[in-house]
Amino acid sequence: MEKVLLGHGSGGRIMHSLIRDRLAPAFEMDALSDAAIVDAGSCGRLAFTTDSYVVSPLFFPGGNIGDLAVFGTVNDLSVSGAEPLYISSGFIIEEGFSMDQLEKIVSTMADAAKRAGVRIVTGDTKVVDRGKGDGIFINTSGIGVLREGVSLGSTMIKPGDRIIVSGFIGNHGVSVMAERNGLTFDPPVLSDTAPLNGLVKDMLDVCKDIRIMRDPTRGGVATTLKEIASESGLCFLIDERTLPVTGGVRGACELLGLDPLYIANEGILIAVVPQYASDRLVDAMRRHKIASESVCIGEVFDPAASGLVTAPASGTVLLKTSAGGTRVIDMLAGEQLPRIC
Numbered sequence: 001m002e003k004v005l006l007g008h009g010s011g012g013r014i015m016h017s018l019i020r021d022r023l024a025p026a027f028e029m030d031a032l033s034d035a036a037i038v039d040a041g042s043c044g045r046l047a048f049t050t051d052s053y054v055v056s057p058l059f060f061p062g063g064n065i066g067d068l069a070v071f072g073t074v075n076d077l078s079v080s081g082a083e084p085l086y087i088s089s090g091f092i093i094e095e096g097f098s099m100d101q102l103e104k105i106v107s108t109m110a111d112a113a114k115r116a117g118v119r120i121v122t123g124d125t126k127v128v129d130r131g132k133g134d135g136i137f138i139n140t141s142g143i144g145v146l147r148e149g150v151s152l153g154s155t156m157i158k159p160g161d162r163i164i165v166s167g168f169i170g171n172h173g174v175s176v177m178a179e180r181n182g183l184t185f186d187p188p189v190l191s192d193t194a195p196l197n198g199l200v201k202d203m204l205d206v207c208k209d210i211r212i213m214r215d216p217t218r219g220g221v222a223t224t225l226k227e228i229a230s231e232s233g234l235c236f237l238i239d240e241r242t243l244p245v246t247g248g249v250r251g252a253c254e255l256l257g258l259d260p261l262y263i264a265n266e267g268i269l270i271a272v273v274p275q276y277a278s279d280r281l282v283d284a285m286r287r288h289k290i291a292s293e294s295v296c297i298g299e300v301f302d303p304a305a306s307g308l309v310t311a312p313a314s315g316t317v318l319l320k321t322s323a324g325g326t327r328v329i330d331m332l333a334g335e336q337l338p339r340i341c
Contacts, residue, residue, distance in 0.1 A: 004018075011264075012219055013330075034077075035049035035077050035144075037080065045146035046145060049141065049142050050073075051076065053065050053068055053138045054137050058101065061175045061191060062171075064105060065105060066108035068266060069140045070112035070116065070195075071194060072266065074142065075269070077143075078195070078200040079214055081146055081147055081213070086121045087118055087142045088121065089109065090125070091123070092128060092133055092136065092138075093127050093133060094127070095130040097135055116197060118142070149208050150208055150210075153211075154228055154231035154232040157212060157232040157272050157300055159305070160301075161272050161273060162298070162300075163238065163271070163273075163297050164281060165244065165269075165294070165297050166199065166268045166285055167244060167291055168192065168245060168246050169245055170253070170260035171246065172193060172263075176191065178252070185252055189248040189249055189252065193267050196267070198288065202287075202288065205284075207274065209274050209277065211271075211273060214269065214270050215266075216264075219264070219331065220262040221261050222261035222330075222332075228272065231315075234300050235302070235314070237301060237318045238298035238318065239298055242295055242296065268291075282295065317329040
């Protein structure tokens with residue numbers, strides 16, 4: 001008898017298989033993205049998203065489960081091209097959980113909502129028996145209004161488009177891992193948890209022809225790039241020398257044998273944009289405090305017109321290494337680090 005594995009929630013290949021083969025068909029869901037776009041008639045197009053947060057530990061350098069839950073939902077709406085407006089909050093709390101910790105988490109959520117300019121307007125609370133809740137789980141759902149004239153999706157991507165990442169990669173995952181295992185790094189690594197809606201608004205003001213945006217959470221940059229490439233049927237070429245990685249994350253990965261491309265992030269985005277607008281977009285993004293390290297990391301190409309001796313299969317992501325070689329970037333089957341978000 002098949003059973004659910006921890007890796008089914010990792011963001012990797014077996015999680016995608018679970019969603020694609022078992023969940024989406026049952027609900028007759030066509031597109032799987034950060035948020036669903038629904039036509040609300042006279043109200044216009046709305047974006048709706050939901051997510052559950054089971055991070056361990058609950059508090060980590062740079063944040064806690066509270067701002068993670070708020071910003072995660074805000075960001076899923078934002079990268080879908082929507083202006084986030086309202087959020088719900090559901091708590092599943094284990095009997096015996098510290099009331100002081102609960103108040104800290106709730107206070108952090110309230111502050112995060114104010115920072116992002118959204119309102120937490122409804123919610124639910126359940127308490128489960130001691131030993132059956134791992135402290136606290138939080139579900140947040142959000143709704144936003146799609147910005148006029150904006151239409152994002154993998155089908156919009158064209159050969160020659162550029163790929164932009166808005167900041168250092170891997171900070172969130174390494175921060176959580178370090179706190180969980182009592183590790184310290186010099187310089188210290190802080191989670192990048194932050195709201196992306198202000199950044200996205202300015203990006204769309206510069207260019208409404210942005211093809212697609214995603215926030216690379218579980219599975220990291222590599223998994224997100226592979227998802228987008230597979231959906232588009234085109235190929236991506238990424239230059240390893242351009243990837244923004246802090247010294248702390250790089251050192252942690254070298255020490256522990258991890259790849260920063262697969263480590264979770266909570267405050268950056270990936271955007272595929274037209275070549276003509278890429279420089280202007282990067283310049284505008286760098287004016288934001290949370291996106292000062294924005295950089296173009298690669299480009300899109302048609303495998304049939306690549307001119308390579310052996311053309312890669314559609315949906316392939318290639319990494320040009322700093323050593324001068326090239327390797328294929330694919331999804332991991334499971335995960336490098338468990339319970340990151």
